[in-house]
Each structure stands twice: as C-alpha cells, then as structure tokens.
Amino acid sequence: MSQQFWKPGSEKPRILEDEEGGVVFFGPSLSSASSSSSRFGYASIGSQRQRLPVYKYRTAILYLVETHATTIIVGETGSGKTTQIPQYLKEAGWADGGRVIACTQPRRLAVQTVASRVAEEMDVKLGEEVGYAIRFEDVTNPAATMIKFLTDGVLLREIMNDPLLTKYSVIMVDEAHERSISTDILLGLLKKIQRRRPELRLIISSATIEAKSMSDFFQTSKKHRGPEDHEFVPKKVPAILSVEGRGFNVHIHYVVEPVSDYVQATVSTVLSIHEQEPAGDILVFLTGQDDIDAAIRLLTEEAHASRKISSGLIVLPLYSSLPRADQDLVFSPTPRGKRKVVISTNIAETSLTLEGVVYVVDSGFSKQQFYNPISDIENLVVVPISKASARQRAGRAGRVRPGKCYRLYTEEYFVNEMSSVGIPEMQRSKLVSCVIQLKALGIDNILGFDWPASPPPEAMIRALEVLYSLGVLDDDAKLTSPVGFQAAEIPLDPMISKMILSSNQLGCSDEIITIAAVLSIQSIWVSGRGVQKELDEAKLRFAAAEGDHVTFLNVYKGFLQSGKSSQWCHKNYMNYQAMKKVIEIREQLRRTALRLGIVLKSCEGDMLAVRKAVTAGFFANASRLEAFSHNGMYKTVRGSQEVYIHPSSVLFRVNPKWVIYHSLVSTDRQYMRNVMTVDPSWLTEAAPHFFQRHRRPDPIVH
Numbered sequence: 001m002s003q004q005f006w007k008p009g010s011e012k013p014r015i016l017e018d019e020e021g022g023v024v025f026f027g028p029s030l031s032s033a034s035s036s037s038s039r040f041g042y043a044s045i046g047s048q049r050q051r052l053p054v055y056k057y058r059t060a061i062l063y064l065v066e067t068h069a070t071t072i073i074v075g076e077t078g079s080g081k082t083t084q085i086p087q088y089l090k091e092a093g094w095a096d097g098g099r100v101i102a103c104t105q106p107r108r109l110a111v112q113t114v115a116s117r118v119a120e121e122m123d124v125k126l127g128e129e130v131g132y133a134i135r136f137e138d139v140t141n142p143a144a145t146m147i148k149f150l151t152d153g154v155l156l157r158e159i160m161n162d163p164l165l166t167k168y169s170v171i172m173v174d175e176a177h178e179r180s181i182s183t184d185i186l187l188g189l190l191k192k193i194q195r196r197r198p199e200l201r202l203i204i205s206s207a208t209i210e211a212k213s214m215s216d217f218f219q220t221s222k223k224h225r226g227p228e229d230h231e232f233v234p235k236k237v238p239a240i241l242s243v244e245g246r247g248f249n250v251h252i253h254y255v256v257e258p259v260s261d262y263v264q265a266t267v268s269t270v271l272s273i274h275e276q277e278p279a280g281d282i283l284v285f286l287t288g289q290d291d292i293d294a295a296i297r298l299l300t301e302e303a304h305a306s307r308k309i310s311s312g313l314i315v316l317p318l319y320s321s322l323p324r325a326d327q328d329l330v331f332s333p334t335p336r337g338k339r340k341v342v343i344s345t346n347i348a349e350t351s352l353t354l355e356g357v358v359y360v361v362d363s364g365f366s367k368q369q370f371y372n373p374i375s376d377i378e379n380l381v382v383v384p385i386s387k388a389s390a391r392q393r394a395g396r397a398g399r400v401r402p403g404k405c406y407r408l409y410t411e412e413y414f415v416n417e418m419s420s421v422g423i424p425e426m427q428r429s430k431l432v433s434c435v436i437q438l439k440a441l442g443i444d445n446i447l448g449f450d451w452p453a454s455p456p457p458e459a460m461i462r463a464l465e466v467l468y469s470l471g472v473l474d475d476d477a478k479l480t481s482p483v484g485f486q487a488a489e490i491p492l493d494p495m496i497s498k499m500i501l502s503s504n505q506l507g508c509s510d511e512i513i514t515i516a517a518v519l520s521i522q523s524i525w526v527s528g529r530g531v532q533k534e535l536d537e538a539k540l541r542f543a544a545a546e547g548d549h550v551t552f553l554n555v556y557k558g559f560l561q562s563g564k565s566s567q568w569c570h571k572n573y574m575n576y577q578a579m580k581k582v583i584e585i586r587e588q589l590r591r592t593a594l595r596l597g598i599v600l601k602s603c604e605g606d607m608l609a610v611r612k613a614v615t616a617g618f619f620a621n622a623s624r625l626e627a628f629s630h631n632g633m634y635k636t637v638r639g640s641q642e643v644y645i646h647p648s649s650v651l652f653r654v655n656p657k658w659v660i661y662h663s664l665v666s667t668d669r670q671y672m673r674n675v676m677t678v679d680p681s682w683l684t685e686a687a688p689h690f691f692q693r694h695r696r697p698d699p700i701v702h
C-alpha cells in the first residue's frame, strides 16, 4: 500500500464508544488470540466458542437475564453476542417446556446466515432445534424449534396473531443500533407486552448502541399493571452489561486526502490490496446496485488491462435484490490461489461473517431513504455513514483472523465530522406501512404510542390520509373490513397491496402480481452507462403505449418464452439477475395471494383492467402535464410539486396529459419512475374523497 495514499490510525486500543476515533485495534491487543489464529481454522467448534470474548460473561449474562426484565448488552463486533447468547439461554433452560428463544435481526440475510451457523455449532439440522423465519419463508418446526432467528418485521407480524408473544421466553433484539422502523415499533410493543407478561425477558444488544438512552426508554413507564400473580418479580430497571474484548485485531487505515470519486478509489484500493497484501478475501462497502455494477465493470476492465492480476480475482456483487443463489455464492469457499472480492451494500454491515474476509474497504457512504412530509416526496439519497456504521463495517474483518480496514475518508473527518449514530429510519421515512401495521395490532392512538424516538406528526398525518383514501382506514381511523384487514396481511407497501386486492375484482391478478414483483426491485434493465443507445433500442422492442407497467408484462412474457434464458437477457439489455429475482418474488406473492383467497386469473390481454387495478393502488401518485409546458413539466395532484418523467421510462418525451407513477427520484429534478397513462375519470372513480380534497381532474380527455 502506498504510504502517500494511506495513513494508519493513531495507535491506541479501541474502547467502547470511543468518540475521539483514532481506532487501530478493536479491543485490547490480544496477542494470544492473534497468535492462535493459524490454529483457529482447525480448532473444534466447541473450543472456538469458548475462545469468544462473550464466553467469559456467560454466567453474568444468565444471572442478569434471570433477575432483570431487560438486559442491554454492548459488546464489540465479533465478540459472540448473536451466535452465543441464544445458546447460553437454551443451555440454561429458557427453552424448556416448549418455550422458544427469539433473536431478531434487521436484515434477512443475517437471519439466515446466523441461524445456519448456530445450527452448525449445535450440530443440529437447520429448521429443527434451531430455525429461522423471514418474510415469505419459515424454516422452523413448531414442535422442535427452541432457538428462532427472525427479522424484527416478522416478529411484528407474529404479534398480530399472538399479541403477547406467549411462546417466547426471551426475546433478544440484536443490532438495535440500526433503529429500523420495525425495530422501533418492536421496542415500543415489547415494552407494552412486558407489562402484561413480567416473566418475559428482553435482551437488547449491539456493538454500537447508546446503552443509556435505551435503558431510559425501558425504565420510564407510562402505566404499570402489577404482576400480582407472579411469585418472582424481575427488576424493572434494565441491566447494562459491557462485554470487553474481541478475538482478532483490525488495523484501520485512512486516506491522507479526501477522495473525489469513491467508486474509482474503491477499485484502486482493491487492486493495490490484491497486488501487495497476502492472501485473504476483500469485502467492499458501496451504496447500491448502480455503484456496485459500475465498480465491478471498472475492476474487471482494470484487472484485465493488467493481465498479471486478473487471473486471481473472483468479483461478486451482494445486494438485497440479488437472487438467493447468487447471494449464496458469496458464502462459498474461495478456491485455492484465488481471492474473492465481494462488493456489497450495507446488507453485509451487521451480523455477517464471511469466513475468508481479511480486508474491508469502506467507501464511507450508504443509500438512505429521506421523506419530506410537506412535499410528500421520498428520496433515496447517497449520504455519509455514521461512526456506528463505520465500526460495524470494520468489524466484518478480523472475525476469524486479524484483518485490515481501509477507510476512503480521512481520520480527521472520522474523528471530527462523522456523526456518532444515524438518524432512526422512523424519523426520515414515509410511515404508511408503519401505520397500517400498528392499526392491525390494535394500536389506535398512534401519536401517543411509546416510541423510542417520536416520528414527525406531519408524516403520521400524511400516512393516515393515504390509508383513508385507499379505503384501508375508515372515518374513525380503524381498519376497514375486508380491505383494511386484507391489506394489512400482505407484507408490502399498502399501495401495492390495494392494487393486488383490486385486481382480484377486475380479473387480472395474474398480470398484477407480475407488475408488483417488478416494482419490488430496483430495475430490470442493465445500467445504461456507456450503452444508453442500445438500451433505448432494446426497450423499444417491448415498449407499450400505456407505459412502463404494461411494458413490464411484455418483458416478462418474452423472458418466459425465451425459457428464462440469460443470453436472451444479455441480447435485450436486461438484467438477468433482476429477472430471476422477479420470478422468485412473483412466486412468493402468488402464495400470499392464495392465502388471502385470491386465485390467480389472467385478463387475457385486457389492459384496461390492468391499468384500472394499478390506478386503484396508485391514484394518489397522479400528475398532470402543465398546460403549455414545453419541457415536459408535470404537477403532482397531491402536493402541486413540479415533476418530470424519468428518462428510463418508455413514456419519456411522450408526455401524456395524465399519468400515475410508482416512485419519485431526485437528481437535478424530481423524476417520476415507472409511469403509466391514465384516464382522469379513473382517478375520481378510484378515490372520490381524495380528489375532492385535492385537485379534481379535468373531465375525460382522450
């Protein structure tokens, strides 16, 4: 590594929440751990478990859980919280008598990988004593599962059927620092449940959580119902335990000067590591699929240009919309003499162990959703990460042997400018899905709910308004029957759920679930960089005058007719991975629809039915072309915002008078993505109240 480019961090041991930064070693310098690293790979799983820092705290953890209703555990990344604590609890009898120990994670991938690891450590078959549940996938055996890993979203859904979560004896909310909306709702509900079930134990754990504020949250109680019929009352004041130490050192390196292009800097860093550093896989953190695709292209080109290095590299992407089989590749062993480079979004930031990873390259950025309730616009923007994220990212190295982390920002920036923690998702998101879930859980006074961080009231009001206009809530803000209850059952954005429910009446559910599946992924086309003309020509082959939604149906049909061929995708500038994912999601949606009594029915080419079903869900995203607009300017019906059709849409430059869109993205302007033409009379038909309060569309325009 060139010393002009890289600077090692100032040398001092890392301590918990070390605000001055300067991180070099995470935890005390454990020379014994480092020196034993070569033997680590050959040690039995039992002795590996005993070597983890959390092992020394086993008795303390069990004592605190026994005596306190809530225990907050802060321990370094890799100290063994996620994989070990559920096992300690099981060994201590918390899963006896048919009870279950739950451990939640914010991300699906983490749930699956941690569950497999724990099953391996316990030498049991995954899905039996140790199981997992993620959206659309339940790998548990109700008669046998003692330890269950699940996303916090899935646990929330379980509360709908079992409001007191009676089967669980202990619930561990892991990676609580991420503060996803689901984690926040879960924390508020668990606090409520605890009042009714004093025997329930909670563990809140993370490497980077603010333990004091979490403890304050669990300590302050609005009302307390006494647990008179229980002999032993656990302490209500949460216990805080700090697990010191970690297995292996991670050396942090910073850039000397800020970098101007983090994708290019990532590629150069990966190539330098590959040329100059000993064996070991590399994990790179970028922001999203577009960045990742660009980095992979650059890396492949540059590695090929320098032929001596290209042979040893295996470059793999990792993001949530990647099909399962391709995500699994990331976990497969690296062939001898090769080096794997995994280029990921923050999906790999927490809880994941990629065994071969020795080097981490951290771009310092991630993509986050930001919602403005005044304009009602939600944007996915690239933002600098927090120190908590930076530490989690560095923690992906050094899990099974010492590692290095290359941060593409300066040490000065890390210490003085990077914020300590991120903004909770609840405070920067659209809350439509959150509100419908709370309503389904019987929480009527949403503003008065005990939140770890209150959501902005404007965002709540906006959400209530949308749900009311979708016919999901009634005048008393209660779920309607059957639409409201059914929409709450579908684990998707309520606008999509409403579209699916309407398609049942309109006889086009088969087409609509295809559209819903395509809308769930970022893009089915390859990124246009460098191939824009060819991409536009390919799109024209499928383009429908009605817009993108009907175009998706043409694409899907073509893909099926090709026998789901990758060559066909390549020829048509379509992203093969994305198309495989569409098939996967579509199948999951088909099963969900069936559960709700929706049997798939095709409208056999009647696109009017399809468009009316889309309108039934997305009427609130209607826009009208401004009269005399020469540059394609539209105004949204809801907020009179200036918006334009995104260049990726087949309706770009066509500019029909009335359109509805799926989402907005903001670059130099606000662009509507996935756009469809509508007849304005369908809008008032779909939501008369909504258009009375907003802008009444013109009479029918053909």
Ligand SMILES: Nc1ncnc2c1ncn2[C@@H]1O[C@H](COP(=O)(O)OP(=O)(O)OP(=O)(O)O)[C@@H](O)[C@H]1O
Pocket: 052, 075, 076, 077, 078, 079, 080, 081, 082, 083, 084, 113, 117, 206, 207, 247, 350, 351, 352, 353, 355, 395, 398, 399, 400
């Ligand atoms: N799939 C795996 N393969 C090999 N080793 C693993 C695997 N999963 C976990 N380990 C080992 O167990 C250690 C502890 O992992 P665990 O996930 O329990 O830590 P943690 O404290 O929860 O970390 P984090 O906060 O980063 O999730 C890892 O550092 C690694 O040594």
